[in-house]
Amino acid sequence: xxxxxxxxxxxxxxxxxxxxxxxxxxxxxxxxxxxxxxxxxxxxxxxxxxxxxxxxxxxxxxxxxxxxxxxxxxxxxxxxxxxxxxxxxxxxxxxxxxxxxxxxxxxxxxxxxxxxxxxxxxxxxxxxxxxxxxxxxxxxxxxxxxxxxxxxxxxxxxxxxxxxxxxxxxxxxxxxxxxxxxxxxxxxxxxxxxxxxxxxxxxxxxxxxxxxxxxxxxxxxxxxxxxxxxxxxxxxxxxxxxxxxxxxxxxxxxxxxxxxxxxxxxxxxxxxxxxxx
Amino acid sequence: xxxxxxxxxxxxxxxxxxxxxxxxxxxxxxxxxxxxxxxxxxxxxxxxxxxxxxxxxxxxxxxxxxxxxxxxxxxxxxxxxxxxxxxxxxxxxxxxxxxxxxxxxxxxxxxxxxxxxxxxxxxxxxxxxxxxxxxxxxxxxxxxxxxxxxxxxxxxxxxxxxxx
Numbered sequence: 490x491x492x493x494x495x496x497x498x499x500x501x502x503x504x505x506x507x508x509x510x511x512x513x514x515x516x517x518x519x520x521x522x523x524x525x526x527x528x529x530x531x532x533x534x535x536x537x538x539x540x541x542x543x544x545x546x547x548x549x550x551x552x553x554x555x556x557x558x559x560x561x562x563x564x565x566x567x568x569x570x571x572x573x574x575x576x577x578x579x580x581x582x583x584x585x586x587x588x589x590x591x592x593x594x595x596x597x598x599x600x601x602x603x604x605x606x607x608x609x610x611x612x613x614x615x616x617x618x619x620x621x622x623x624x625x626x627x628x629x630x631x632x633x634x635x636x637x638x639x640x641x642x643x644x645x646x647x648x649x650x651x652x653x654x655x656x657x658x659x660x661x662x663x664x665x666x667x668x669x670x671x672x673x674x675x676x677x678x679x680x681x682x683x684x685x686x687x688x689x690x691x692x693x694x695x696x697x698x699x700x701x702x703x704x705x706x707x708x709x710x711x712x713x714x715x716x717x718x719x720x721x722x723x724x725x726x727x728x729x730x731x732x733x734x735x736x737x738x739x740x741x742x743x744x745x746x747x748x749x750x751x752x753x754x755x756x757x758x759x760x761x762x763x764x765x766x
Numbered sequence: 767x768x769x770x771x772x773x774x775x776x777x778x779x780x781x782x783x784x785x786x787x788x789x790x791x792x793x794x795x796x797x798x799x800x801x802x803x804x805x806x807x808x809x810x811x812x813x814x815x816x817x818x819x820x821x822x823x824x825x826x827x828x829x830x831x832x833x834x835x836x837x838x839x840x841x842x843x844x845x846x847x848x849x850x851x852x853x854x855x856x857x858x859x860x861x862x863x864x865x866x867x868x869x870x871x872x873x874x875x876x877x878x879x880x881x882x883x884x885x886x887x888x889x890x891x892x893x894x895x896x897x898x899x900x901x902x903x904x905x906x907x908x909x910x911x912x913x914x915x916x917x918x919x920x921x922x923x924x925x926x927x928x929x930x
Contacts, residue, residue, distance in 0.1 A: 498840040498864045516855050519829045523851060526833075526844035541843075548792075548837040549865045629794030631839040633898045661828070672840055676895060702897050 540643070542667035544714060549638055549670050551626055595680065620654070620761040621645045626670060628757075635700060637676035642667045652723070652730045652763040657754035659683075659723050659734040663762065671762075675754050676704050684726035687719050687739060696721065696736065696748060706739065706746040715739050721748050731763065780792040783815045783822040788803050798844070803909040804902070808835070808846075809853050810914055814921045816857035817872060819928075834914045842894040845887060852883040854897055869918055876914050880907045 527535065571578075581677065623641035628730055641647055652748045653673045665672035674681055681698035687706065694706040694711050709715060719739040725732030737750040773890035787808070790796045794871055795809040808831070815823045832847025839846070865873060884907050 494902060499858065513824060514826050514829070516825055516851060516858060518823050519852050520848065520855070523832070523848040526847070527894070530843045531894075544833075545837050548834055550794045552794065552834075552838050556794075608829075627794075627838070629838055631794060631797070633797070634840045636840050679899060691872045700902070715876065739844060757870065 500734055511542075519738075545665075545667045546642075546669050549627055549667075552629075556627070579619045593702075601676065620758060621647065621764055622761055623647075623671075625758055625760065634680075635675040635698065635754070636661075636664070636672050637675070637757075639671050639673055639762075641668050641671065642671045643763070646764055647671050647762055650729045652734065653765060654761040655676075655757050656749040657735060658760070659730070659736050659751050660750070660754060660757065660760070662730070673760065676750070677741055677754055679703060683736075684724045685721050685736060686724040686732070687721055688716050690714055690716075690719060693724055693726065702754075703737075703740075703747040703749055706748060707744070715741075717741055734763075776928070780812070782824060782924060783811065783819075784824075784827055787811055787823060787827060787831045787891055788834070789829040791838065792897055794835070794838040796835050796839075797906065804906045805913045806910045807808065807917075809880065809910055810917045811921075812853050812928055813857045813876055813914075814872070814918065816854045817861050817875075818867070818921075820858070820861065823854075825851065841891075841897065845894070847888045847918040848890055851885040852886050853879050854881060869915055872918065873911075873914055876911060891897060900906060909929055 490690065515729070519547055530541075547718055600654050621641060623639035623645070625637050626640040627638035629637070639653075647663055647666055649663055649666055652659055653661045653663060661673045661675040661678075662683075663671050664674040676696060676698055678698040679700045681696075681704070683696040685696045685706070686692070687694060690713065692709055692715060694709045695763075696704050696705045698704045706715070706721070707756055717738075717740055721736045721739060723730045723736065724736040735751055737748040740747045790807050790811065791861040797804050797806050812823060812828055816828075828850050832850045833843060835841075835850075836843050852882045856875070860875040860879075878920070884903060888900065888903065906907075
């Protein structure tokens with residue numbers, strides 16, 4: 490054998506196959522285990538799902554504990570910032586309060602009219618009771634995935650694909666459910682595609698996330714007449730979400746139709762999960 | 767007493783890389799995102815310590831750290847573990863073939879480590895039907911490489927302190 494080739498063989502064996510000092514596993518064995526894990530992750534069976542749930546729940550809890558010092562430092566900085574901005578915010582709130590007071594009478598009238606019209610078409614206008622509330626447990630602002638973890642899972646009858654609301658506004662869907670926690674994929678994420686309807690034009694479209702603050706409207710008809718300020722709602726086309734959940738307002742920017750969300754996705758503490766209609 | 771204190775201090779110094787590794791994964795800050803760029807702290811940490819002091823970071827811990835990162839960030843299980851182990855593998859290879867240790871040597875050999883690890887990351891994500899911003903990944907690799915010498919300095923100081 491050529492001596493240089495022999496040397497390479499020795500180097501590879503020494504680096505990848507042999508356990509080093511104080512190493513319990515060889516690199517090769519762990520790489521194989523990682524690849525196996527990738528395949529196993531795709532298998533959907535009950536025992537594996539239980540195992541995954543236990544592992545994920547444990548890691549989420551661990552992550553919450555480890556994040557505590559960082560979180561408290563962050564909240565301390567936030568409090569200082571709030572105190573500094575207090576006067577400006579007070580003036581702004583006072584002005585907003587005046588505007589809202591003027592709008593209350595208008596809203597009351599519209600509510601009354603809405604109830605009367607619903608009665609007229611014999612539709613139930615009762616309170617929504619199929620919602621489960623949950624608290625945001627972990628919000629890691631990952632650059633690769635816009636999502637967060639909530640503190641409810643199968644223990645609250647949450648299932649994959651369910652709609653997640655901030656108040657009444659649609660903000661995402663459940664993509665991973667464990668026993669005591671679930672992952673919410675936000676509508677701003679690159680993997681999020683939601684069928685929507687634009688009002689008042691009535692155009693159907695797909696709301697696509699791009700990993701940035703505002704998602705955009707795609708697959709609109711060629712001759713659409715969507716304008717700034719048009720409202721975007723879920724269309725219910727895919728059959729998972731109910732129709733008419735408010736999402737945001739259309740804004741035309743650089744030839745694209747962006748949707749400015751009604752909810753600030755960075756400021757969410759509590760969410761509602763819609764269990765079904 | 768002084769001997770015991772010295773031993774405890776040495777033990778603590780020895781596990782600092784391991785603590786950092788687990789802290790980054792549990793806190794979900796393996797990729798630190800600034801407004802214009804981002805850096806992968808995990809890659810730098812693993813590459814440096816596997817290259818210079820392999821006893822400080824067990825491969826098993828690197829694997830576990832990858833699993834934790836996947837769970838916290840929300841990626842399919844095994845992806846981060848695979849890319850982190852790739853970085854460790856390149857570092858282990860470079861350690862065996864290199865005689866002279868210097869920042870420039872480390873830095874240059876970090877380029878193939880980043881390229882191979884991110885290529886594996888890309889392939890694994892592609893086959894998991896998972897979309898990420900690939901331009902972001904490229905930018906992240908470039909800035910991780912740029913930031914390597916900045917973290918090299920404190921790590922080297924820590925290593926010298928441990929050895930002294």
